[in-house]
Amino acid sequence: MRGIPVARGRFRTLRWWANGGLIAVLLATPWVRFDGGEPLVLLDVPARKFHLFGLVIFPQELFFLWLVIASLALTLFFATALLGRMWCGYACPQTVFTDVFAWLERRIQGWRGSRAPRRVALWRRAATYLAWLGVSAIVAFHLVAYFVSPYEWPLRLAQGEIGTAGIFFAVLTVLAFVDFAYFRQTVCKTICPYARFQGVLFDRDTLVIAYDEARGEPRGKRGRAAGDCVDCTRCVQVCPSEIDIREGLQLECIACTHCIDACDDVMGRLGRPLGLIAYRSLASLSGVPGAGLVRPRTLIYGSLLAVVGLTLVTGVARRVPxxxxxxxxxxxxxxxxxxxxxxxxxxxxxxxxxxxxxxxxxxxxxxxxxxxxxxxxxxxxxxxxxxxxxxxxxxxxxxxxxxxxxxxxxxxxxxxxxxxxxxxxxxxxxxxxxxxx
Ligand code: SF4
Ligand code: SF4
Missing domain, CATH: 2.60.40.10 (Immunoglobulins)
Structure with a gap:
């Protein structure tokens, strides 16, 4: 486990708001009932009914579920072609909950600024683990609640009936704890397939987080080099993926924006323009004019999304009751x-x-x-x-x-x-x- 030094700045604030909103949606959704008690989202496998935002899908209609999943995947592809790995930085539960765990760690263990304390008292360590376990249990409970009503299964659990839901709850709690406390961005680097699709999804106009080499190089201590990068390595220290963004776009970069905030802070202190590391396209970095929004990738993913979305809407409108x-x-x-x-x-x-x-x-x-x-x-x-x-x-x-x-x-x-x-x-x-x- 490696504590992530914090990088404060406008993107960190924006991401906290985005993360807070998404966590609220994730945790609130399984509890929402409407129209006399119908769940907003409940994938009720034993009853063979899948409640999705007012649509109740029965086993013979599973193609609706596949169409919903395909629409979500294509939305992600389309958004990635335009905005790069925004999903990773702002919405992926792996990043969101890793940030929550890192925040708890800093708060409980009493970090000063961005630095970890040299020694951490035993009670602080114990409190950190307890807090992590509590958050893991909350996350696991709500994941199970997407499959079993959260109004029912805790009551059954209280009566001593562990059942499948109880087993899943225990397993997911352990997995969440180990994942967010120990593995963190290692999962993004080694397991997550999304990063591997980058080559297919990106083009030269996709927004990525990039270092402005033309402005930053030659790097060196203040006053000793012509470039704006003072080689303070702050962007490297705050990177949860342990990469150096100055070496170019890398598979491991999860677009978390920590390096932007860290470098903006340094540039601000030096009185230099912000944005040495910033969102930009590869085309803009090489000085080539961008192709705008209408590009082969956005057209292909946008058209596929339109076709799948239309098929879903038509299918629902014409469904046999x-x-x-x-x-x-x-x-x-x-x-x-x-x-x-x-x-x-x-x-x-x-x-x-x-x-x-x-x-x-x-x-x-x-x-x-x-x-x-x-x-x-x-x-x-x-x-x-x-x-x-x-x-x-x-x-x-x-x-x-x-x-x-x-x-x-x-x-x-x-x-x-x-x-x-x-x-x-x-x-x-x-x-x-x-x-x-
Ligand atoms: S934080 Fe900015 S100035 Fe410091 S090393 Fe990174 S790019 Fe250079
Ligand atoms: S280089 Fe590191 S700190 Fe910068 S966005 Fe990518 S993962 Fe985050």
Whole structure:
């Protein structure tokens, strides 16, 4: 563990505001309920329902989830092509919580200015670890709360039911502690795949944090060199990735802005213009005119984002408000009833994807006379957003010709709020003839 010397300045202040806002959103989101208790975000795996900002995604609609993930990824690509690694510097949880841990460390261990104390009292060390553990537990709790309601699982935990959520909570607490307390930017340098995509995502007009070599070099002590860089190495000391930005753009740079603030502080004290290290594009550094916003990368990522976003919006607008799946009962495919008729046992899964209660009628479509459908409950009543599995039988008359037969099942809402949906399946005869399954 290496304490990060603090670099104060306008970017540090801006990042604290951005970090504070993001932490507030991250921690508050799982608690938000609207419209009579519906979660704003809850990926409820056991109930097979994914609540995302008012959209409830059922298992048959997982492509919506993929479209949301693809939209987020493309937004990140698009933003990176324009603004470089702003995500790393301002929004990535790895950077945000590493900064929080480093801030706690400085506060509790009594740093003076940007310098770590030579010796740290045992109680201060213990208090630092305790504070880190507390923050790790808070982070882990809220990560779990995106999957299990934070209003329910702590109550179950209090009653001694540890469950999967409790195990995840414990594991995530340990991981967060080890990650933010010890690994810190090592994760960015060694594990994170995002940095590896830099070459693909960046172009000459992408904003990066860069040292102005033309102005800074030749570097040297004040009054002994013509360049503005006085070689104080302050930018290197504050760098959490332990790199020297004066050597050019590097994969390890997470655009944290510490070196900008540190160098601006030095330049300010020397009475020289700020911005020896600053946000700039590679094109501007080499004196080549920039290409503006419309460039191959921004066009490609922007167009892909528009296509995926449009597909998502269209898909949501045209989504079928009821889910209907029919399955053969594999334990009792075909049976002979007391009156000699052949019967097939099925189960259907019906999802009411609307926020209104509804009743649905199941019927056998275009069946020849004598064919009968018998369901445990028909019509099927469903509460808002409820999923039900209902068993039913289809009975063939005794004189029905044995042979391959497809049957069509139709589910119709009683209130006519949307059109009927249908599913095809096959009827299986005892001892043989069947078609598909
Ligand atoms: S902080 Fe600025 S002046 Fe000091 S070494 Fe870095 S670039 Fe040079
Ligand atoms: S060079 Fe270091 S201090 Fe400067 S932005 Fe990159 S990671 Fe941060």
């Amino acid at each position: 009821v889910g209907f799946e029919v399955f053969h009962n594999r334990n009792a495919l075909s049976q002979i009833s007391a009156d000699g008729r052949t019967g097939n046992s099925f189960e259907m899964r019906v999802e009411n994807r609307t926020r209104e209660p509804n009743r649905y009628h199941l019927r056998l479509e275009a069946a020849p006379p004598g064919w009968e459908l018998v369901a445990g409950s028909n019509p099927i009543a469903l509460s808002p957003l409820e999923t039900l599995r209902v068993p039913f039988f289809v009975l063939a008359p005794t004189d029905a010709p044995r042979g391959p037969r497809d049957i069509e099942l139709v589910l119709e809402p009683e209130n006519g709020s949307h059109s009927a949906v249908s599913r095809e399946t096959s009827f299986i005869w005892m001892g043989g003839f069947h078609h598909g399954s």
